Amino acid sequence: MxxxxxxxxxxxxxxxxxxxLDRSIKFYSEVLAIKVGRESFxxxxxxxFEHEDGNGGCxxxxxxxxxxxGAMMYLNVDGRIRDAVAKVPTLGGxxxxxxxxxxxxxxxxxxxxxxxxxxxxHSRIDA
Numbered sequence: 001m002x003x004x005x006x007x008x009x010x011x012x013x014x015x016x017x018x019x020x021l022d023r024s025i026k027f028y029s030e031v032l033a034i035k036v037g038r039e040s041f042x043x044x045x046x047x048x049f050e051h052e053d054g055n056g057g058c059x060x061x062x063x064x065x066x067x068x069x070g071a072m073m074y075l076n077v078d079g080r081i082r083d084a085v086a087k088v089p090t091l092g093g094x095x096x097x098x099x100x101x102x103x104x105x106x107x108x109x110x111x112x113x114x115x116x117x118x119x120x121x122h123s124r125i126d127a
Contacts, residue, residue: 009055011055011073012055013055013056013057013058014057014058014073015057015058015060016057016058016059016060016073016113016117016119017060017061017062017063017064017065017066017067017115017117018059018060018061018062018063018066018115018117019061019063019066019115019116020114020115021038021045021046021047021059021061023092023114023115024047024059024113024114024115025038025047025059026091026114027091027092027093027113027114027115028047028049028059028113030087030091031077031084031087031088031091031093031113031121032049032075032076032077032084033077033080033083033084034049034050035050036048036049036050036059037050039058045061046058046059046060046061047059063115066115066116066117067116067117067118068112068116068117068118069118072110072118072119072120073119073120074108074119074120074121074122075119075120075121075122076122076123077121077122077123078122078123078124078125079123079124079125079127080123080127081099081107081108081109081121081122081123081125081126081127082099082126082127084109084121085098085099085109085111085121088111088113091114092114093111093112093113093114094111094112095109095110095111096110096111096112096118097109097110099126101126106122106123106124106125107122107123107124107125107126108120108121108122108123109121
């Protein structure tokens with residue numbers, strides 16, 4: 001994480017619980033069009049979202065905490081929200097609310113990922 005991210009952003013990292021690490025790596029790498037790399041530390045396997053110039057997070061095997069309620073994380077798919085949403089069902093997710101405007105804040109779609117977590121995909125433009 002860069003200093004810019006910790007100074008100017010309220011959310012600087014996230015751990016997203018998953019039931020199947022390989023399935024969730026495929027889901028997020030294709031939906032977000034970024035690298036999601038498998039890592040291991042002290043025998044614990046997890047996957048880290050590409051985040052060199054921004055905030056990051058990881059996928060953590062923790063099936064008991066997969067959640068479709070509670071706080072909702074907005075993930076950036078700027079300029080390609082229609083493409084990202086189209087990939088969701090083919091990768092084992094579900095579109096709960098298709099692309100829709102959120103006033104001056106752009107566009108979002110609410111989806112359940114391949115594991116059942118509720119997340120929002122966000123773009124400044126409807127494209």
